[in-house]
Amino acid sequence: MEKKPYRHIGVNRPRIDAREIVTGKAIFLDDFKMKEMLQAKVLRSPYPHAKITRIDISKAEVLPGIHAVLTHKNLPKDVQKWRLGNPPLIPVLTDTVHYVGDAVALVAADSVEIALEACDLIEVEYEQLEPVYYTQDAVKPDAVQIYPELPGNIVPEIEMVGEKMLTHLVRGDVDKALEEADYVEEGVYEYKKFASPMATEPPGVIMWMDKGIVKAYATTQAPEVYNMTLNMRTGMKVETKTFNVGGSFGNKSIMQTTSAYALALAVATGRPVKMYLTKSEQLLIHDMRIGCYMDCKIGLKDGIVTAVKGKWYLDAGALNDLGHVQIAVGMGEMQVALGKCKNWDMDAKVVVTNHVQTGSVRGFGGQEVKSTLMPLVMRAVAKANIDPVEFCINNFSETGDGWYWRDSQWYTAREQEYKHCMRSSAEKFGWSESWKGWNKPTRVEGNKVYGVGVSMHGNADVGEDNCEAYVRLESSGYVYLHNSIPEAGTGQRSNLRKYVAEVLDIEVEHVIVVEPSTENSPWDLGPAGSRSTLTTGHAVTVAAEDARKQLLEGAAKNIFHCPFEELETTDGMIYHRDNPENKVPWIAAFEHFGLTITGVGTYYSDYSKSNFGIYFSEVEVDLETGITKLVRVLVGSDVGQIIDPATLEMQVHGGFGAAAADSGLLEESVLDEYTGRLLTGNLIDYKWRTFDEFPPFDMVIEEGQPEISRFKAIGFGEISGAPGPASMMMAISNAIGKEFCEYPAHPRAILKALGKA
Amino acid sequence: METKFIALTVNGKKYEFLSGSDSIVGIVPWNETLSDTLRQRLDLTGSKEACGEGACGCCTVLVDNRAVSSCMTLTSDCNGKEIITIEGLEDPVTGELDPLQQAFIDYYAFQCGFCTPGIIMAAKGLLIKNPHPTEEEVKDALSGNQCRCISQYHVIDAVMHVSKQISI
Known part of the structure; x- marks a missing residue:
């Protein structure tokens, strides 16, 4: 269909708040004060798993300027009934701590300094318990039990918004399809480095009680989700306002512990309470990207994936938030990408470990799936010696294909035509010139080898x-x-x-x-x-x-x-x-x-149409040092009608942030297994891409006009970086001449793969 | 308690504070950061504080025309200095924006905007020192500023645009 000319749609218009942003007048949460507002801080556990055997708050309580010191022994009656996690089963504070940074005591004071001083005055003795950090260990029959409420360390399945979340995908006859396949590949792939989306503005809330209703100013990108989840955990009616939000990437939508703690202190003191995390807290105890472990077998016949069978464990860390929803959406996204596969048996579980809590992050299930499932799929594609771009073209879903989405309902795909975009993106990237075959470098210059990779993604949450x-x-x-x-x-x-x-x-x-x-x-x-x-x-x-x-x-x-x-x-x-x-x-x-x-x-929600993104990358690997650099990137999509070209372009660039594409090369939280502590609690130790490290970035944006709404716009931003990590793994494999998949691609991992370390 | 006066000029306005070794209401303690003085005492909340350790650049202001992280600068070390914050770039009478501010609007050089005041001030510091930087010099000068929404490509275009407009 012809693209229509519009007065505003498709034309750049300055942002409503543009002048306020560039003059510093835009207000963010930390720029705002309320009368009588108290500052909150948390005394946090130094141990990953421990029992509190003694706690004495007497010195902290009498410090001038202190208004409340809450522990598991003196929580207000109403707060004792609240439950965290999802399903909400875990009390706000107990006599056990479950990760380094877990709350031991909550303090509200006239100032941050007084609150911190009070934390120092609280005396605590612990009995250390054995921790468990990995899903495969946590699900063993004799594993340490982290919560009495979560037997086997498995989080029970949930219903949200009236839907049973899809956690076991069964379609067709997967065993028969595996038998009939030309190539069968099996393997374990992990994507579990708990990268931090690390919005520049740290997470924060100001909460108070107003005539029986919870009122909040929050750094959330989704106030209604914030209200809904806090209500689910506290039973209280919540109303939320936001200022400008300094980045979120899904990750500041809920802020479950920070919000519950601030609210507990607001209930206890009867005053507005502000809890604004430091950057260090954001990097050490705020919701990380969920861990992902996939043990899977796939079948390929005539270049098409025809069978997927496996187990998928999501590591929620010590507290689950939307893990099941991430599974449910991820299940759908597998079917969107492998749209011709009719035989599935994928069973998924959310597991708790003594690791920092996790939560919602841009890429939401799909990035985790693509980073684990696609490298396995591509191993079969390599065996069959098929060009991966051709594989994408022949396997991505089209109109008439379909999927079970998060609500366990079947949706037949409509207006799902992306082949043209895949071809034009490959052409603009120069794929046919750069691609020399599986595990073959594009070129070699001394110790430097270059390789290209590609991956794809699609998400029907555009109709969510x-x-x-x-x-x-x-x-x-x-x-x-x-x-x-x-x-x-x-x-x-x-x-x-x-x-x-x-x-x-x-x-x-x-x-x-x-x-x-x-x-x-x-x-x-x-x-x-x-x-x-x-x-x-x-x-x-x-x-x-x-x-x-x-x-x-x-x-x-x-x-x-x-x-x-x-x-x-x-x-x-x-x-x-x-x-x-x-x-x-x-x-x-x-x-x-x-x-x-x-x-x-x-x-009305409708999951019958997905968006689409294809991610091409070229990397340079230094065979001496193992250092990998991104040489160039191209992202392609057909977004339907563009609403605002500039903001779309920046959403595409945004795939580098939010622990998305850069979880392929750079971003991870580093765990010290001996202490259970993360070692990446500041902006030097946690690696992120700085201004001088951005590679040339190209894009292909097509504007098909799907009949999905009056203006025919699909929406793209969330997924722009999601296929990036898998694309980079392929590029590295091609550069170094052998299959490589380790997130992120550390020099030591590269050297190990090369037999040099 | 030992005290001394600190004189600052902030966005063209003169301030004098009594500074002392103790933390008493009304006295600027010697360990107070410039970021806190600007944000908490003068209500100049345009520059942001995010990391508190000089790594994100959100708190960047100009001190005697040099871009500095105000979270790593003590107010007591700024006696006699001239400070310009993001609020001081706009012409207070005409409301005309600094060319960098205008370019950030024209080039759509921000997303959430939390880091933007710091980036603009870092870029301002660069252009004062080096009115016609190369793209590499712009990237280098801004490499201490974090933008997680990833507006870097547009920011570089905006700064390069301004650098081309400046005549010496």
């Missing part, structure tokens, strides 16, 4: 979850968009007003997006899984269309005396389409002064 929006027209010509999406860097608050301005044919400056607050707006899951372009965008579009219709009906009745369908509106003026010169302002359509018109828009 229901949502609503209100669009309120004032007779003045200004329009209010009621939606609770915060600005966490995706530009979606600004982009959503483009939908409204496009429908009403007005300047974007005439659309006011209400402050992000769950009190002021209807339900919306928030920008996650690339969903808001399609889902929220649709709800907002329909709301604007509804408001427009009501406006024109008023004008038809009051002034034009014709069917309203014959009327148009542009820049706040209404006219008959056959007589554009005779126009009246919006106010003329309003019968009663001061009253407004509100349009309501709804989106």
Whole structure:
């Protein structure tokens, strides 16, 4: 279908908050103070697994400026009933600590300094218990039991938003398909270095009680998810507001322990309590990317994956948040990528270990799947000596294929056509010139070898979850968009007003997006899984269309005396389409002064369409040192209609951050197994890509016009880096001439693979 | 308690603080960072504090035209210095933005914007010292500034654009 010209859609528009951002006037959580606000700190466990045998808070309690010191012995009655984890089974504080950094005591004080001093004054004695750090050890029958509530260290399955999450995918006859396959490959692949998404703004909350309702300012990207999960754990009604959010990448959506601790102190003190993590806390105790261990067997026949059978363990660390949802989405994403495979038996479990807690992160299940399953798949593709780009083209799902999605329901794929984009991306990357065959370098220059790799990904969460929006027209010509999406860097608050301005044919400056607050707006899951372009965008579009219709009906009745369908509106003026010169302002359509018109828009979840991304990388490996560098990258996608070219481009670049693509080469939390401590608690020890290390970045963005909504936009940002790590493993394998898969690709791992270490 | 006065000029405005060895309300303790003085006492919250150890660059301000991490600078060491924060770049009378600020808007050189004030100030420090840097010099000068949303490609374009507009 032809691409339509639009006034705003597809055209760059400055962000609503652009001037505030560049002048330092934009407010983030830590820039804000409330009257009577207390500062909270946590006394944290130095041990990965231990019993608290004695705790004495008497010296801390009497320190001037201290307002509460909470331990498992004196939690307020209501707080004793709260449960953390998912399903929520774990008390907020107990006499046992489960990871280095687990909470021993919670302190609220007049200042951070006093709170820290109080932490120092708390006397604690521990009896150390044996820790377990790895899923394969944690699930053994004689393994240490971490929680009495989680027998076998397995987290029970959950239901969320009324859905049973898909954790066991069974389709067809997998054993028969394996027997009939041309190539069968089996292996264990791991992606479990607990990389930190590390948003530049640390996670933080300010919480207080207001007439029995929990009120929060939070650095969340998804206030409704924040409310929903905190309610699930505390039973309390929660309302949340956000300021500008300094990056999130899914990772500051929930903040389960930080929020529960701050709220416990707010309940205990009756005052607003702020808990704002230090960068060190963010890197040591905040939710990491979930660990992934996959033991799997796949069958390949005629170049198509026809069977997948395996076990998939997700290591939630010491506290599960959305592990089952990550599994459920990941199960779907396997089927999206291997769209021709009809035989599956993949069983997944969420396991707890004495490792830092994990949570939601950009890539959400899919990146973990792609980083483990795809290298195994590609081993078979290599045996069959098939070009991996051809493999992607022939295996990625198309219209008429389908998948079981997270809700265990079947969805037949629609408008799923990405072959053209794969081919043009390969061409622009120069794949045919660079690809010399499996485990063959592109070129060799002295000690430096170069190789190329490719991987792909797709996520049907672009249609995730229901949502609503209100669009309120004032007779003045200004329009209010009621939606609770915060600005966490995706530009979606600004982009959503483009939908409204496009429908009403007005300047974007005439659309006011209400402050992000769950009190002021209807339900919306928030920008996650690339969903808001399609889902929220649709709800907002329909709301604007509804408001427009009501406006024109008023004008038809009051002034034009014709069917309203014959009327148009542009820049706040209404006219008959056959007589554009005779126009009246919006106010003329309003019968009663001061009253407004509100349009309501709804989106109903639908997982029958996925987005798509293909990731090409070229690496340079130094055979002497084992150091690997990215030489260049190309990301390709067909995003449907582009909403805002600049923000889309930066979302594609964003695949380097958030412990996404760079978990292939750089990013990991390093665990000292002797102490159970992470050694990567600052920005020097935790490796991340700095300004001077970014490689040339190319992209192919196509704009197919799928019939999925009025503006035909699919949404892409979340997955932009997700296929990156697997692509880099292939590139390294080709560069060094043998299969390599270790995340991240340390020099020592490379040298080991080369037989040099 | 030993005390002394510290005089600072911040964004063209003169301030004088009593500084002392003890932490008493109303007195700037000798171990107070410039970041805390700017953010907590003067309410200049444009520069951010994220890592508190000089590694992320979010707190960058100019001290006598040099870009520094204000979280690693003691206020008591700034006596007699001129400090410019992100709030001081905009013309206070006309509201005209500094060319770097305008370029960051025009080149869409931010996403969440948390790191942006620090990046702009680091870039400002570079351009004062070296009005026409090469792209490599820009990357080098900004390598102490973190941006996890990954706006680096657009930031470099914005800074290079400004460097080409500057005439000496």
